[in-house]
Structures are given as C-alpha cells and as structure tokens.
Amino acid sequence: xxxxxxxxxxxxxxxxxxxxxxxxxxxxxxxxxxxxxxxxxxxxxxxxxxxxxxxxxxxxxxxxxxxxxxxxxxxxxxxxxxxxxxxxxxxxxxxxxxxxxxxxxxxxxxxxxxxxxxxxxxxxxxxxxxxxxxxxxxxxxxxxxxxxxxxxxxxxxxxxxxxxxxxxxxxxxxxxxxxxxxxxxxxxxxxxxxxxxxxxxxxxxxxxxxxxxxxxxxxxxxxxxxxxxxxxxxxxxxxxxxxxxxxxxxxxxxxxxxxxxxxxxxxxxxxxxxxxxxxxxx
Ligand code: DGL
Numbered sequence: 001x002x003x004x005x006x007x008x009x010x011x012x013x014x015x016x017x018x019x020x021x022x023x024x025x026x027x028x029x030x031x032x033x034x035x036x037x038x039x040x041x042x043x044x045x046x047x048x049x050x051x052x053x054x055x056x057x058x059x060x061x062x063x064x065x066x067x068x069x070x071x072x073x074x075x076x077x078x079x080x081x082x083x084x085x086x087x088x089x090x091x092x093x094x095x096x097x098x099x100x101x102x103x104x105x106x107x108x109x110x111x112x113x114x115x116x117x118x119x120x121x122x123x124x125x126x127x128x129x130x131x132x133x134x135x136x137x138x139x140x141x142x143x144x145x146x147x148x149x150x151x152x153x154x155x156x157x158x159x160x161x162x163x164x165x166x167x168x169x170x171x172x173x174x175x176x177x178x179x180x181x182x183x184x185x186x187x188x189x190x191x192x193x194x195x196x197x198x199x200x201x202x203x204x205x206x207x208x209x210x211x212x213x214x215x216x217x218x219x220x221x222x223x224x225x226x227x228x229x230x231x232x233x234x235x236x237x238x239x240x241x242x243x244x245x246x247x248x249x250x251x252x253x254x255x256x257x258x259x260x261x262x263x264x265x266x267x268x269x270x271x272x273x274x275x276x277x278x279x280x281x282x
Contacts, residue, residue, distance in 0.1 A: 013245045014039035014253070016070035016078035018063070021049035021167050022263075023203030024081030025270035027110065030225030031079070032252065034233055039251045043070055045282065046258035050163045051084040052132025052201070059134060063089035064097060065282050066257075071105055076245040078107045079232060083131055083200050083224075086111045087138035106242055113231030114198060114224050115144035119152055121196035121220045126153050128187045130211075131200035133158040141200060155191035159183045159201070166203040169266070171210070180210045196220045206270070255280045 015035075017028045021044050028042050045051075045066050051059050063085040070078050080086045086109030093107050118127055129141045136158040145154050161179040165171050188194060197219055199205055205223040212221055236243040254277035256263040263277040 013074050013076040013247050014041045014251070015246055016040075016067075016073070016075035017042045017081050018066050018070060018078055018085065019044055019080075019082040019202055020051040020062075020084065021046045021163070021203070022266050022270050023163070023166065023201060025267055026202050026205040026223065027079070027081035027225045027228050029271055030229040031232060034226075034229035035236070036250055037248050039247045039249050040253070041070060041073055041075060042252065042254045043280070044254075044256045044258075044263060046167075046256045046263060047282075048257065049167055050132070051082065051088075052134045052163055053160060054134065056088050056134075056138075059084055059088040060092055062282075064093055067093060067097075067107055069280065069282055071101065076103070076105050077242055078105075079228070080107060080109045081202050081228070083110055083140075083202065084134045085109070087135045087140040104241065104245065106239075108232070108235065110202065110224055110228050111140050111144055111200075113228050114200065114222075115141060116148050116231070117227055118145050118196070118198065118222075119149035121222055122152060124193045124195045125151055126155065126191050126193040126195060128191060128194040128197040129154060129156040129200045130159050130162075130183065130187065130197060130204060131156065132163060133160050135200055141198070153191070155187060155194060157183050157187035157190070159204075162207060163201065163203045166206045167266075169269070171206045176207065176210055177214075180207060181214050184211065184214050194219060196222060199223045253278070257282050 015038050017024055043066055048062055067078050090109040136156045142154045165176045254275050256277055260277045260279045267275050
C-alpha cells in the first residue's frame with residue numbers, strides 16, 4: 001500500500017475513519033488489511049480526547065463536526081472507529097443529520113458489528129464489556145447484544161483511566177498494571193462465570209498483552225478491529241450504491257486536530273509503520 005500525501009481530487013471519495021484519538025488506528029489497521037484497494041482518510045480528534053467521560057451532547061457535537069469535516073474532504077462513507085461516538089452520536093447523526101446532507105452519505109459504527117458475533121465466543125453465556133464510562137452508561141452493548149443473543153448475560157466495567165494511559169504512552173507502565181488489574185478484578189467479582197471479554201474501546205487493544213497477563217487463560221479477549229473490517233467488507237458487498245462511490249488506489253492520509261508531529265510518533269506505535277499527518281482545525 002502506498003502512503004500518498006498529495007491532495008485528492010474532490011471527485012474521489014476516500015473512506016473516512018474517525019476516532020477521538022489514536023484508538024481508531026487499531027480498527028484502521030485491520031480495515032486496510034482486509035480492504036486494501038480503497039483510499040482512506042483517518043481523522044483523530046486528539047485535541048479533544050478523551051470523549052469517554054464527556055456528556056452525550058458534547059460527544060454528539062464533536063463527532064458530528066468531525067464527520068462533517070470528513071464529508072467536506074470528499075468522504076461519502078465514514079466509519080466511527082470509536083465506541084463512545086458510536087454509542088452516543090451514531091444514531092442521532094444517522095437519523096437527524098444525514099437526511100439533511102445533500103448527496104448519498106453514510107456513517108457506520110463499531111458496536112453493532114461486535115454485538116452481532118459475541119455469542120460465538122462464549123460457552124458460559126457470560127460476556128464482559130470493558131469500555132469508557134460513556135459507552136457503559138449508554139448501555140448500547142447491553143441493548144445490542146440482547147437483540148442478537150437474548151440468552152447472553154452482559155456485565156460491564158467502565159475503565160476511565162485506560163484511554164489516558166494509552167494516549168499518554170503509559171500503557172506498559174506500572175500505572176497501567178494497577179488500573180488494568182483493578183478493573184479486571186471488579187468485572188470478575190461482578191460476574192465470575194465470564195469467559196469472553198470484549199475490548200469495547202478501540203484504544204484497549206494496546207493493553208491486550210497486559211489484560212491477558214492478568215486474566216485466567218480460559219477467558220477469551222476479543223478486540224474489534226477484525227470484526228469491524230469483516231463487517232465493512234460485507235456492508236460494501238450489500239451496498240453497491242455506496243461501494244461504487246468509494247475511490248480505489250490504496251492511498252491513505254492522516255489528520256489530527258492536535259500536533260501533526262506528535263500524531264506521527266504515536267501512530268507509528270499503533271500501526272507499526274511510519275506515516276505522515278496533517279493538522280486540521282475543527
Ligand atoms: N477509542 C474510543 C472508544 O472506542 C476512546 C474514547 C475516548 O476518547 O475516551 O470508545
């Protein structure tokens with residue numbers, strides 16, 4: 001795949017991938033592996049991260065502004081690679097805002113693709129959700145999983161310190177050990193029969209080794225990147241009217257609302273390769 005940082009024409013419609021910060025890169029990485037033929041724009045709202053402890057109204061407003069920016073840059077399809085934005089803003093954007101935006105535009109989230117397959121990871125029927133306080137309070141996972149697997153019992157644990165640990169490059173520190181152990185213990189105290197845990201925040205895959213280290217080996221730990229990538233592939237097959245709008249070429253561009261050079265340093269950690277990025281004011 002080429003890393004082209006030249007201006008795309010207004011006719012091209014790269015797929016937009018959005019997150020409050022770097023976490024969405026864990027989803028971006030899997031999407032480009034599964035669908036390398038498309039062009040992509042990644043936007044991280046690093047200036048306003050974290051979203052996880054913000055109100056519904058604020059997350060909705062920030063997310064809508066970023067989605068609008070991606071549409072202005074030519075995207076017709078945007079993936080909210082952020083559980084908090086998917087939980088608090090996706091439905092309002094789909095129902096209230098998209099109908100007023102001229103032209104065919106779509107926004108997808110990460111919760112439904114995850115909820116749809118959760119049942120296949122559990123034998124005991126007890127699934128744990130680790131997420132931001134905002135995602136947990138929205139009950140989006142409880143509601144969505146109930147639709148597909150009514151027999152599955154969902155237990156949630158909010159992990160307010162995990163995103164700041166990852167965003168500040170502290171995910172390998174003794175501080176991370178403390179908070180990961182604390183939240184896992186709390187989850188398993190509430191639901192000792194849990195045998196599958198969803199990392200329901202796109203930042204958390206960076207903590208996956210630590211999480212596994214502090215969990216008994218029979219508990220499956222599921223990150224969302226591959227699930228979302230497969231679901232997007234399926235969506236594009238089922239929606240040729242959107243697929244035809246998505247420009248091909250394997251090009252990708254990165255933007256951040258914060259410092260571009262900081263973004264490049266951090267993105268290399270998430271992606272395992274160097275990228276260039278541009279700054280955007282929202
Ligand atoms: N990656 C976002 C999520 O999946 C992080 C949320 C935050 O900004 O707190 O929820």
